[in-house]
Structures are given as structure tokens and as C-alpha cells.
Amino acid sequence: MSYTEATVQLLSPQGSLVESAATEEYLPFIAELDESRLLDFHRQMVVIRRFDIEAGNLQRQGQLALWIPSLGQEAAQVGSGYAARPQDHIFPAYREHVVGRIRGLDVMKIIELLRGLSHGGWNPAETGNFHLFTLVIGSQALHATGYAMGQRFDGVVGTGDPEVDQATLVYFGDGATSQGDVNEALVFAASYQTPQLFFLQNNHWAISVPVERQSRTPLYLRAAGFGVPSTQIDGNDVLASYAVSRKNLDAARAGEGPRFIEALTYRMGAHTTSDDPTKYREDEDVAYWSERDPISRYERYLRAKGVGEEFFRDVATEAEDLASDIRRRTLELGDPPASNMFRSVYTDAHPLIAEQAAWFAAYEAGFEEATS
Amino acid sequence: MTERMMPMAKAINEGLRAALRNDPKVLLMGEDIGTLGGVFRVTEGLKAEFGENRVLDTPLAESGIVGTAIGLAMRGYRPVCEIQFDGFIYPGFDQITSQLAKLTYRHEGTQSFPVVIRVPYGGHIGAVEHHQESPEAYFAHTAGLRVVSPAAPNDGYWMIQQAIASNDPVLFFEPKSRYWQKGEVADDGVPAPLHQSRVVRTGTQVTLVGHGAMVSQLLQAAEVAAGEGTSVEVIDLRSLSPIDYAPILASVQKTGRLVVAQEAPGNVSVGSEIAATVAERAFYSLEAPVLRVSGFDTPFPPAKLEGVYLPDVDRILEAVDRALAY
Numbered sequence: 247m248s249y250t251e252a253t254v255q256l257l258s259p260q261g262s263l264v265e266s267a268a269t270e271e272y273l274p275f276i277a278e279l280d281e282s283r284l285l286d287f288h289r290q291m292v293v294i295r296r297f298d299i300e301a302g303n304l305q306r307q308g309q310l311a312l313w314i315p316s317l318g319q320e321a322a323q324v325g326s327g328y329a330a331r332p333q334d335h336i337f338p339a340y341r342e343h344v345v346g347r348i349r350g351l352d353v354m355k356i357i358e359l360l361r362g363l364s365h366g367g368w369n370p371a372e373t374g375n376f377h378l379f380t381l382v383i384g385s386q387a388l389h390a391t392g393y394a395m396g397q398r399f400d401g402v403v404g405t406g407d408p409e410v411d412q413a414t415l416v417y418f419g420d421g422a423t424s425q426g427d428v429n430e431a432l433v434f435a436a437s438y439q440t441p442q443l444f445f446l447q448n449n450h451w452a453i454s455v456p457v458e459r460q461s462r463t464p465l466y467l468r469a470a471g472f473g474v475p476s477t478q479i480d481g482n483d484v485l486a487s488y489a490v491s492r493k494n495l496d497a498a499r500a501g502e503g504p505r506f507i508e509a510l511t512y513r514m515g516a517h518t519t520s521d522d523p524t525k526y527r528e529d530e531d532v533a534y535w536s537e538r539d540p541i542s543r544y545e546r547y548l549r550a551k552g553v554g555e556e557f558f559r560d561v562a563t564e565a566e567d568l569a570s571d572i573r574r575r576t577l578e579l580g581d582p583p584a585s586n587m588f589r590s591v592y593t594d595a596h597p598l599i600a601e602q603a604a605w606f607a608a609y610e611a612g613f614e615e616a617t618s
Numbered sequence: 619m620t621e622r623m624m625p626m627a628k629a630i631n632e633g634l635r636a637a638l639r640n641d642p643k644v645l646l647m648g649e650d651i652g653t654l655g656g657v658f659r660v661t662e663g664l665k666a667e668f669g670e671n672r673v674l675d676t677p678l679a680e681s682g683i684v685g686t687a688i689g690l691a692m693r694g695y696r697p698v699c700e701i702q703f704d705g706f707i708y709p710g711f712d713q714i715t716s717q718l719a720k721l722t723y724r725h726e727g728t729q730s731f732p733v734v735i736r737v738p739y740g741g742h743i744g745a746v747e748h749h750q751e752s753p754e755a756y757f758a759h760t761a762g763l764r765v766v767s768p769a770a771p772n773d774g775y776w777m778i779q780q781a782i783a784s785n786d787p788v789l790f791f792e793p794k795s796r797y798w799q800k801g802e803v804a805d806d807g808v809p810a811p812l813h814q815s816r817v818v819r820t821g822t823q824v825t826l827v828g829h830g831a832m833v834s835q836l837l838q839a840a841e842v843a844a845g846e847g848t849s850v851e852v853i854d855l856r857s858l859s860p861i862d863y864a865p866i867l868a869s870v871q872k873t874g875r876l877v878v879a880q881e882a883p884g885n886v887s888v889g890s891e892i893a894a895t896v897a898e899r900a901f902y903s904l905e906a907p908v909l910r911v912s913g914f915d916t917p918f919p920p921a922k923l924e925g926v927y928l929p930d931v932d933r934i935l936e937a938v939d940r941a942l943a944y
């Protein structure tokens with residue numbers, strides 16, 4: 247499944263703007279961006295790729311239990327991430343590190359999660375409404391839809407006030423489209439006309455299973471069956487990801503109901519550090535997609551616009567700085583106290599947990615007495 | 619204190635109405651609960667009174683109901699979901715056990731999930747497959763959930779309000795065979811805490827413990843036993859997670875004999891847990907092993923066999939006799 251006639255692309259692989267009848271409605275969103283935001287797109291993509299590589303190395307060195315790379319999917323994520331307004335809520339799957347970063351998440355929290363220090367690790371109220379990762383494939387789609395139902399019930403949709411109106415953005419993968427929860431989320435979203443954007447990153451693989459096993463029909467076409475308007479985009483084109491997400495999130499906030507984007511991209515790395523993609527995919531495939539790399543394409547665009555070498559040097563330095571900062575902080579991490587295990591199982595007091603926590607503390611103390 | 623006679627279905631309805639009135643964040647969601655008022659009419663009249671944004675006739679999808687309730691809870695709502703029948707909770711099982719139950723832990727306490735899941739459960743109604751089950755042990759086994767079951771109208775009225783006020787997820791199992799039995803409901807006064815078990819008949823020789831519809835069977839058995847000269851104490855568990863052991867242990871210290879009864883299959887059940895805990899904590903008080911009276915470890919049988927599957931007064935009395943024989 248690759249680009250089709252319907253795929254919206256604003257930036258050609260050569261890095262020039264595509265001006266056509268198909269792109270006309272989206273180009274104004276790009277035209278209104280100031281230069282610093284255009285540079286942010288690049289900065290975030292480059293920095294997160296460096297972070298990703300560093301985290302992968304840390305895993306190889308035994309510092310992390312697992313790493314989940316996002317290599318190759320930077321444009322899909324950065325464009326859509328910047329399309330959200332501060333008051334919007336974002337429900338990620340588990341690969342959207344850069345979206346969290348855009349919203350203000352310290353990506354060290356993701357390192358801690360995958361080191362085995364937490365099951366979540368951040369408070370969405372403090373991370374720009376970027377919610378926790380969800381590892382059960384597709385579950386978060388329903389949480390997002392419920393959240394968006396609440397936004398509608400609260401009357402923060404379609405008021406026309408750009409500071410008030412909200413939407414919910416949910417990420418999921420091509421494998422997730424086969425899950426009941428994603429399908430149920432689309433049913434509920436259509437039924438309650440939620441202010442919501444379903445953002446599918448079709449990276450062509452669900453671990454070792456190709457997208458053709460999930461669907462015989464281009465995935466964006468499925469949305470029509472739910473009564474949800476959809477668009478297929480070139481997911482390696484950060485400008486398309488931004489502009490098409492902007493348009494659809496604006497529509498959702500305006501009260502026009504849920505929308506669906508299928509971003510065609512490619513998982514350049516392994517599924518996770520536990521995976522060996524050489525067992526199931528061809529080198530030619532990877533080569534095809536590396537020619538469509540989201541970062542080099544966008545760099546060509548920026549250079550053609552006259553962005554100078556100094557900017558690219560600064561970005562490279564920022565990426566190196568983040569990588570060494572992450573490495574240093576990872577090596578400093580200790581283990582959590584055992585008592586953490588009993589915390590926050592419930593919000594209200596709970597006698598069984600209190601009893602077990604007390605028993606365990608006494609049990610541990612018994613060893614200390616024995617050795618002192 | 620004013621008291622009114624009403625059936626449990628009506629008492630829960632009034633409890634839901636009070637909760638909807640008292641807190642604009644309370645929402646009801648489920649299949650057929652709005653215009654129809656639910657297949658058991660527990661939500662009758664509530665959509666008309668509170669509107670379709672407070673009482674939601676949802677699409678027919680249990681995972682969808684629970685999953686969207688979780689999102690609504692993140693938004694500050696207190697959703698009350700109805701699962702139409704016990705045997706239809708399983709399509710929502712993943713959202714209940716992997717999401718709802720664990721999200722407070724995952725959020726390290728920065729976010730609460732006050733979601734109530736109402737489940738009409740249990741047998742005695744002669745229905746087709748999937749309509750008479752007792753799945754409460756799955757949820758009592760899951761960290762992060764609370765599980766309760768009222769046995770009488772007054773508890774139906776108060777416990778549903780307490781469950782909604784709880785900041786944790788609560789599975790609220792409604793014994794559907796008791797929906798139409800009337801009892802007194804106190805409109806005011808101070809209700810017992812949600813997770814307290816309660817002695818509902820005092821006695822001295824054998825302790826009987828059960829929950830939901832089983833409580834009325836236990837009371838009948840106690841009456842018959844009294845006629846035969848045996849004094850039986852009956853405890854209504856009310857809460858299955860956490861279990862309030864204090865009244866049970868106090869009773870066993872007095873009687874020395876315990877029979878635990880439930881409609882659910884006995885293997886790895888709430889009754890097993892009580893038996894194990896009482897053996898651990900009241901070993902020297904026991905004059906006899908703790909005995910369990912349960913549904914059999916078979917699927918719930920076709921309706922014409924439910925009378926022999928479900929524990930009845932005779933099966934309870936048989937266990938009482940066995941306990942006394944030690």
C-alpha cells in the first residue's frame with residue numbers, strides 16, 4: 247500500500263511545494279506560518295531522531311528494558327503535533343515521543359517508563375494535555391472518544407471562540423485498525439459527533455505483519471463506512487501532516503464532527519529493540535522509503551528557501567546536547583523504593599492494600615534487624 | 619427518619635435519580651437505558667427528567683461503553699455504565715481490567731477514575747444462556763476495582779449513591795432476582811459504609827455468609843434451622859472487594875462454624891477467599907472446617923436445570939448439618 251491518486255502531498259520528494267488543485271485548500275495553512283515555526287518542524291524532527299538513536303543505544307547497553315523507535319515517522323508526528331492547539335487533548339499510542347516533546351513533556355519520562363521505573367510517568371495536566379502511552383493496542387481510541395464526548399457535553403465545541411473550542415487528537419497504527427476498540431471508537435465518535443481527529447500512522451507494519459493482512463482496502467476509505475470524513479496524506483511530508491491536521495482539527499473544534507487521517511509512512515527501524523525486521527522484510531522496501539526520508543526532504547525545502555548553514559549546525563548541536571543529557575541522566579537513575587508498588591492502586595483508602603503494605607514494611611524491617 | 623416500601627429496582631432508580639440531581643457530573647450510559655428505561659426498568663424516567671446528555675442510550679458495544687466512560691472520567695465526569703446482563707460484560711472485560719482498574723496506578727494517583735459499572739447478575743429468572751451468570755470473582759480478583767452487591771432495597775438506594783461518590787471504579791452487582799422484592803427504604807439517616815459487611819440475623823451455633831440474592835436464601839435457611847432447634851447467624855457481605863472480615867471473624871469466634879454460600883461456581887471464588895482467610899485468622903476458634911455452598915463448576919445450565927444448579931435452602935441446611943456434625 248503506497249501513495250495513491252488521493253494522497254495529499256504538499257512537499258515533493260525533491261523538496262518543492264506542490265501547487266495544484268488538490269493542494270490549494272491546504273497551502274494557506276503553510277503560507278500563514280511564520281519562519282520560526284517552519285524551523286521548529288525541522289528542529290523537532292532532527293532532535294527526536296537523535297534522541298531515538300541514543301535511547302536505542304542505551305537499551306543495547308542494558309540501561310533500558312526496551313526501546314520503541316519512531317525513526318521514519320517524524321514528519322507524520324511533528325506536523326500533526328503542531329496542528330493541535332494548547333487546549334486540545336492528545337492520546338498517543340506508544341511511539342509518539344516527539345508529540346509529547348512538542349507539548350512540553352520531558353522525554354526523559356519515556357526513558358524512565360521503558361527502563362521499568364513507571365507504568366506511565368507523567369501527569370497529562372502538566373504535559374500540555376499529552377496523555378499517557380497505552381500499550382494495549384487501540385484501547386486509547388475509546389478513551390479519546392469519551393474525552394471528546396465530554397468536550398461536547400461541556401459546550402467547548404463550536405462556540406466560535408478560538409480560545410475556548412477544543413478537540414481531541416488520537417494516534418494509532420495500521421495494526422490497531424483491526425482492533426474492536428478502534429472500530430467502536432469510530433462508531434461512538436460518529437454517533438456523538440465528537441470533536442475529534444483520528445490520526446492513523448500507517449507505517450506498513452504491525453511488528454512482522456504487513457498492512458495488507460489488516461486490510462484489503464486503503465484504510466482511509468474505511469472511515470466513510472462509519473460516516474467519518476477522511477483524507478490520506480503523505481506521512482513523510484511534514485507540511486502535509488501539519489496542514490491537513492490543522493484543517494481537520496479546526497473542523498472538529500468548529501463542531502463539524504470527527505475526522506480521520508491516514509498518514510502513509512514507514513517504520514524505518516525495528517518494531518522495538520526486541521524485534522528483528524530482517525526476518526520479514528526486504529531491503530528494497532526499506533531503500534524505497536529511505537529515499538522518501540521526511541527529514542532530508544524538508545531540509546531541501548528549507549535550504550531552497552534560503553535557510554542558512556548556521557541553523558542546521560545549531561540544530562545538530564541541540565540534538566547532540568539532548569542525547570548526552572539523556573545519557574547522563576539515564577546513568578544516574580536509581581531504583582524506585584519498594585513502597586511505590588502499593589501507591590495509587592486506589593484513590594480512596596483501601597484496607598487490603600494498607601494491610602499488605604504494612605506487612606511488607608515489617609517483613610523488610612525484619613531483615614534489617616537481623617543484619618544490624 | 620422516613621421509610622417507604624419499594625422494590626429494589628425502584629430503590630436503585632431513586633438512588634440514581636438522587637445522584638443525578640446532586641452532581642451535574644454524574645452521567646448514565648448503557649444499552650436501552652434511556653427511552654426504554656433499561657430492560658429491567660432500573661433507569662425508568664431518568665432520561666425524560668435529565669435529558670439525553672445525562673442519560674445516554676449508547677451504541678451496542680460494551681468495550682465502547684466502558685472505554686468512553688474512562689475518557690469521560692478523565693474529563694471530570696462520573697459515569698455510571700449499565701451492562702445489560704452479567705454474561706455480556708466480557709466484551710468490556712479488557713477496558714475494565716486493563717484500563718479502568720489500572721489507570722489510577724498508571725497515573726501515579728494524579729487522576730481518579732470514578733466510574734461505576736452496574737451489572738444485573740445471577741440466576742432464578744429462568745432465562746436463556748448468558749443471562750444468569752455470577753462473574754463477580756473476576757473483578758474481585760483485579761487490583762484497582764471495588765466490587766459490591768446490595769441484597770435489599772435500602773442498600774440498593776444507598777449503596778448506588780455511595781458507589782457513585784467513590785473516587786475509585788466500582789463494579790455494582792445487582793441481584794436481578796431481587797429486583798421486584800419490596801423492602802423498606804430510609805430516605806434519610808446515615809447509611810452504613812459501602813464496604814461494611816453486616817450481621818442480618820443473630821445466632822450462636824453456625825455462621826452463614828453470602829451476598830446478593832443468596833442472603834434471602836440464607837435467612838430462609840436460618841428460619842428453618844431455628845424451627846429444628848439450631849441457632850444460625852447470617853451475615854450479608856455487601857462488599858466483595860474489599861471484604862470486611864471483622865463481623866465474620868467476630869461471628870466465627872462465637873459460633874466456631876462457618877458456611878459460605880454463593881451462586882457463582884466455587885472454584886477460585888469469593889467464597890474460597892473467605893474460607894482461606896477465616897482459616898488463617900480464626901483457626902483456633904473453628905470447631906469445623908469452613909464449608910462452601912456454590913454453583914457447580916459447570917457452565918450455568920439451561921433454565922430447566924437452574925433449580926438444581928443454584929444453591930437452595932436444602933443445600934445450605936445440608937452444609938449446616940455437616941458443620942454441626944464435627
Ligand SMILES: Cc1ncc(C[n+]2csc(CCOP(=O)(O)OP(=O)(O)O)c2C)c(N)n1
Nearest residue numbers: 341381382383419420421422449451452453
Ligand atoms: C491488544 C494487544 N495485542 C497485541 C499486542 C502486541 N503488539 C504490540 S505492538 C503490536 C503491533 C502494532 O502495530 P500498529 O498498530 O501498526 O502500530 P505500530 O507498532 O506499527 O506503530 C503488537 C501486535 C499489544 N500490545 N496489544
Ligand SMILES: [Mg+2]
Nearest residue numbers: 419420451452
Ligand atoms: Mg504499524
